[in-house]
């Protein structure tokens with residue numbers, strides 16, 4: 025039973041019960057209709073109290089139903105019947121009330137919430153608009169501007185904020201009890217939202233919301249459609265508004281963007297230890313972090329945020345002092361942004377020890393090495409860790425590219441070693457690549473997954489190769505960008521094309537932020553193993569020779585006069601003309617779609633190889649890596665989901681055309697050929713699962 029009822033005095037308590045978060049599926053909607061039908065036969069009823077079992081009121085419509093045709097009864101009809109019911113309904117919001125859950129509450133005459141719960145209409149984050157009256161009822165209740173803020177961004181409010189803006193009528197530790205004792209006069213006087221006057225038009229609020237959507241949700245349809253619907257409340261009748269809302273919801277629900285966003289929503293939640301991983305992770309209390317640079321400090325702060333004790337190790341006192349400054353910077357920024365208060369800052373600092381003596385970490389169950397990217401440095405750190413830490417401590421490296429098998433081979437028990445690859449800033453970015461080396465034990469992997477859970481990160485299992493999943497795709501992306509640049513475009517044209525595709529910034533601007541020297545050092549490391557027959561694009565090396573390392577030197581692919589906004593640099597554009605001339609290449613003028621196609625297909629082809637080699641376990645994991653670590657537009661569902669939208673046979677066809685230009689660089693991945701032969705999508709492709 026997904027809806028249960030209990031008569032208590034003159035109240036009927038209706039409980040939504042569909043663990044874990046009371047998603048509203050067909051059975052629950054039918055359950056509510058049955059309750060509504062049965063109300064006529066109840067005598068002496070003064071109120072119906074709607075609440076949720078467990079930790080949620082209701083998390084909204086069951087999004088798993090969105091791929092199929094809608095089935096009766098529909099939520100808007102349930103909501104309308106609750107609103108029209110002779111006996112007043114009271115929402116006792118015991119936990120999150122999101123989407124359809126919030127819409128059920130808006131159908132009630134009175135709303136009481138427990139402290140700390142969040143209430144909102146996050147539908148646009150799933151690529152749809154509220155579809156059960158939210159866009160029409162909320163503006164009538166709280167006004168156009170506030171409703172827009174919630175609906176167009178999808179951002180929920182807390183109970184306290186909800187009370188302040190009039191979205192709820194009261195806060196109580198036990199909302200059901202308060203609803204029971206509420207004076208019946210109060211309830212009878214409470215108006216139905218559909219009877220409230222239409223909100224006053226507010227052109228400025230609408231224009232502001234559109235401008236914000238264009239900036240923060242560029243490329244996405246749902247926020248703009250939601251704004252149109254809210255705008256309608258001051259011009260159209262409730263009935264017309266509701267039917268337009270329903271139409272829009274149904275139209276978006278099966279669209280590409282909604283499918284992509286649902287895919288990422290469920291993929292994120294499915295990112296859990298694989299079934300074959302049976303080992304249990306021992307409880308973690310203290311973690312050692314080696315290296316207090318930007319990455320190490322960020323990792324340390326992420327661990328402190330999650331309540332762990334941290335020993336941050338450095339080579340000498342001077343480095344310890346620098347590490348302390350780096351951590352303090354993050355603490356201060358968090359204080360400034362209101363993410364923590366003074367007591368929270370002090371608590372975090374009290375759990376942090378900094379030292380240049382590895383013995384200080386003798387009680388740590390896990391070490392995460394984030395030292396300089398050099399095999400020699402890493403190996404000596406691991407030797408020191410092995411000597412100082414307990415014999416069963418797990419030893420992780422945060423290396424981006426280095427061979428973890430080689431790092432592990434210096435440790436007497438290499439089964440303790442794995443990669444835990446964080447993304448900068450480590451306390452913010454949600455992705456964690458868990459890299460499994462040849463000897464890595466299942467216990468070590470279980471510790472990686474447990475840590476991801478503690479840190480609320482999205483774990484993705486990767487195998488050892490140069491760059492693992494994410495950086496390997498990134499490297500191919502940059503190579504494709506440099507090739508397009510050398511053969512005809514400018515960095516700014518390339519960046520514009522990728523921003524138009526949906527990235528927050530293009531590859532060149534992004535590289536200016538991180539610094540060109542890192543990739544340069546990496547290319548030098550790869551010199552020994554690079555296929556001499558593969559075309560090599562020398563432009564990035566020339567940039568480094570010229571001292572153009574990015575923002576930190578005031579110039580990279582762009583110039584940053586005064587350290588501020590970026591300016592196109594004709595000298596950089598000329599570099600490509602020069603190099604192309606030396607190489608005897610006649611440059612071509614690529615259009616924006618051509619640039620985008622080359623860069624995206626290059627990534628897809630590389631990712632397909634990664635699948636083939638078993639470096640990634642499945643296409644979904646690559647989607648998570650690209651979205652949560654590399655800024656691939658979430659509303660395109662991640663790289664492989666997008667590839668499936670394009671169609672694998674079509675991709676192969678285009679790659680074959682590019683392969684005529686350069687058969688080595690554009691060699692079509694075996695995974696793609698296998699998919700075509702078997703008539704399956706990348707999502708259906710199963711490589712080896714271990």
Ligand code: 3H9
Nearest residue numbers: 047083084085086087088099122123124146154155156293
């Ligand atoms: C909507 O309401 C449309 C209406 O306006 C119109 C209709 C006509 N559906 O996140 P968690 C599952 S659109 C199906 O790990 P938490 C989730 O997959 C909806 N399943 O927990 C997971 O499953 P599993 C608008 C859902 O405590 C489990 O519940 N609503 C849904 O970290 C636990 O989830 C939203 O956009 C759903 N709607 O966070 C809210 N929600 O155990 C979406 C959750 O198999 N949900 N599941 O892995 C959330 O934001 C978070 O889940 C929530 C709980 C904050 C509620």
